[in-house]
Amino acid sequence: MTDTVAGAGAPATFGVRGYPAALEWIARRAEAVVIPLAALVVGMALFSLFILAVGKSPVQLYETMWRGGFGSWFSVQNSLSRAAPLLLAALCVALPARLGLVVIGGEGAIVLGGVAAAAAGVALSGAPSFIVILVMGVAGMAAGGIWIGAVGALRHYRAVNETISSLLMAYIAIALMNQLVEGPLRDPASLNKPSTQPLADIYRVGNMPGMEVHWGLAVGVIACVLSWVLIEKTRWGFAARIAGGNVRAAQVQGLAVGSLIVGFTGLAGAFAGLAGMLEVAAVQGSANASLAAGYGYTGILVAFLARHNPLAIIPVAFLLGGIDASGGLIQRRMDLPDATVLVLQGMLFIVILFSETFYGRFKAFNPDLWQRSS
Known part of the structure; x- marks a missing residue:
């Protein structure tokens, strides 16, 4: 089995010292996995050095981290619940990145x-739950x-x-949220923590069968799969990749770059919303104020670690959620501040x-650099 690539003058056939074409295919794609893992x-x-500097054991910390995020079925479900908003927040970064x-x-x-x-749910109180x-x-x-989408419009x-x-x-959005929650949308009964009126139970999104994980996880996974189809299998995704390259x-070529920018940023924002x-x-x-939990910022790390690949976002979000x-x-067992996890995320991002x-x-990852023979 052979492959042809454009050489200096005419197409040349790879005869890379017996390397099969399958190995070449793997090599071209291994880079996107090996470098992020490294x-x-x-x-x-580097984070271990930081933990040593504060007088704690990195081995104990990573063991505690494993137990808290992945060591039991309860921990896994908790991690999946944390991963649900990260899936959609990461798409808000990954789609415009294309x-x-x-x-x-x-x-x-x-x-x-x-x-x-929340405002829509309160306004429609009494209507059918669906x-x-x-x-x-x-x-x-x-x-x-x-x-x-306004960000994309400003850009173009x-x-x-x-x-x-x-x-x-x-x-600005966080300030606007605080103004609305503490002002016209505030529930008079919320004294210590201003919030909107609580949703009735019939308007709440429940858990998936057999799991203590809400349906938002399934929504996030479906959104990632559909985003991959959009980018890789449609003409809009193809046009976006061309515009992203040059x-x-x-x-x-006559592509409507402005429409692509506003459309993709608008879709990205819709997933975050x-x-x-x-x-x-x-x-x-x-x-309430708990909406500003930092999922949008953690989603940046998820998207970059996944190389803006919607399918890769799924396992990376689970990892970061854990x-x-x-x-x-970690805070209870090792007497470390809860912000320790944020330090780890910051180091990973850098x-x-x-x-x-x-x-x-x-x-090794670039077959074009391998020795060729005609």
Whole structure:
């Protein structure tokens, strides 16, 4: 079995010292797995030095982290529950990234999606549960989609940097959420912790059969699969990849780059808004300050670690969800602050960003650099 590639003049046939074409296929794809895994190992090694510096045992910490996130069926379910919003928050980063955009303001779409969903649920109190939950989902997606879609519009039509605008708009969204929850949408009965009126039980999203994990996990997985189909199997995804590689070339080919940017950022924001709706309908029961739990920021780490691949987001979100779920146990067993997990996430993010410089540099992962024979 042979492969042909474009050489200096005419196509050349690989005869890489007996390497089969299957090995070449594996080599081209191994880079996207090996480098992120190596970054994880290096990040955890650096974190171990930090733990040693504060006088604790890294071995005990990772053992506690394993028990808290993956060591029992209860821990696994807790990790899956934490992973559910991370799936959708990561898509808010991964979809615009295919167009070369770095959108990091998913937290704002999450909180506004939650507030919009809570307001819709309260306004439709008394209607059939299916209708109310559906409208809540649409409201949450609309709020998030408009918010992040505005970031894309600013980027295309006014050349405003999407990274800065999305981050600043996240702070605006959190302030707006606080204003609404503590003002016109506040439940008078919520004294110590201002919140909207609680949703009736019939309007809450329940758990999947046989699990203590709400249906938001299934929604997130389906969203990741559909996003992969959109990017890899449709003409819109193909056009987005072209625009992400070279915007000017895409414009020369007649692609509607502006529509792609606004459409993909709007869809990304809609997924984040849906995550906020699920936090309200499945976890909190109302919109309050707990919506700003940092899922949008952890979703950035998930997306980068998954290399913006929607399918890879699924296992990475489970991993990060497990690390997040172990924070409480680490605090109790090792007398470490709950923010210890945030330190680990920060170190991982720095190492992952640094690892981007290694792509394309290793001969083992690039068959084009192997010796060829005609």
